[in-house]
Amino acid sequence: MKNVNAARRPAGTAEGNWILVDTRPDDPQRDRQRGRKVGLLLAVGQAGYHGVAPRNALDHRLAQHLLRYRLDQAVREGNRVEADRVIYAGREWKVRVLPLLSPVTGTVVAVMGCYIDAATDWATVPPPLVGSWEWRITEAGADHQNLIAWTDELFELYGLAPPDDEAQPNPRGEPGTRLRFPHGRWWDGTYFLQNLVMDSWRPAVQEFRDRLLHDNSGGLHLCSFKAQHRVTGQPVALRMAGRAATGRSGWFHGIAAMDVGARENEPVPTPRPLAGAFLEASRDPLIVIDRVLEELDSANNLFRELNLAVPTDHHVRKLVHPFDVPALTKLLGEAGATPARVVGPQRLRLATLSADVWRDFEFVAVGDAPVQGDEVRYVVCRISEAL
Secondary structure: OOOHHHHHOOOOOOEOOOEEEEEEEOOOOOOOOOOEEEEEEEEEOOEEEEEEOHHHHOOOHHHHHHHHHHHHHHHHHOOOEEEEEEEEOOEEEEEEEEEEEOOOOOOEEEEEEEEEEOOOOHHHOOOOOEEEEEEEEOOOOOOOOEEEEEOHHHHHHOOOOOOOOOEEEOOOOOOOEEEOOOOOOEEEHHHHHHHOEOHHHHHHHHHHHHHHHOOOOOOOEEEEEEEEOOOOOOEEEEEEEEEEOOOOOOEEEEEEEEOOOOOOOOOOOOOOHHHHHHHHHOOOOEEEEEOOOOEEEEEOHHHHOOOEOOOOOOEHHHHEOHHHHHHHHHHHHHHHHOOOOOEEEEEEEEEEOOOOOEEEEEEEEEEOOOOEOOEOOEEEEEEEEOO
8 A cells, every 4th residue: 555644755855954953851750861852853954844753754764764863862962973974775875963052051952964975075065054042031130130142153143243252340249350151152131132133023032032931841932033134234034942941940042043934925023013102102201111020121212312321131120229129119019910000100210321320200100911810011101200
């Protein structure tokens, strides 16, 4: 009987095409040494995949024989695996598998693999440009952090030069300096969203971040979006794949690459158009605060004209006078507890661009509708000069 499934899948689709596979941790409930293992298939050449195990998508015997166990080996050992002469089905093949390590912890977050005829030069089959990242978001508070670290390949995808290693004062005020974490190659997470992701695609990346924040399963999350290449000025379609790190709350890692499945005629998502219209139509400065991260999510032009010292990471605690932080926290808490009810006014001092100069403002806050259960994520604040 003819195998219909085999007929539908062209034989040897992985030949000469780099495949990209993410990794996942072993099930901690199993009686085995815990580690990482091959995850789900993300791409085969110019074809994108999601939610498919490599053994299912690469079931052609040649691909299975040449790639399967070498992918496992690269994930276990964290080293590249090569074979220059493998005889199978009467032909000689070359095989190459490259692990992708995260920039901070060195975790194997993905692997790339390819096989070619032994007579073919690898220079004619270069691997795709794929970078890895780690994202650390701590709970809101005085020690809140929102940092995203990149490998050099990720900077290249955006058309940016990787920064040199930098030193900064020890955060505890002790003498001496330390290398910036990790070695200067990181961004403020909010700066990345506000300045590197194209405006219309920012909600997609925010939603990706929020899914990781609320995920305790270690499942795979994907996000397609566009950024403006800093050299060519052209939009670049990118795709991120990530998982929450096992046993590390608020720590995520993954990869980013060109979105091989992107279509230029797909509709571009629009970020909350009605909310944006209200922001710009207001005659008063307005801001939207993310209560979970305690960050400025958005603001209208009237707020920008106040010439305040808005921090690059948009953390509102750094904008408000330290003595007024408890009042800010109370205001946001009350607005979140009673959505659609006006709370305030509350007087707060905000930092200006002049050193050690603070200006008094009155805040009136309204909580948005709950987005998850009974949690109110966003609070809209109207700001006016204090009399």
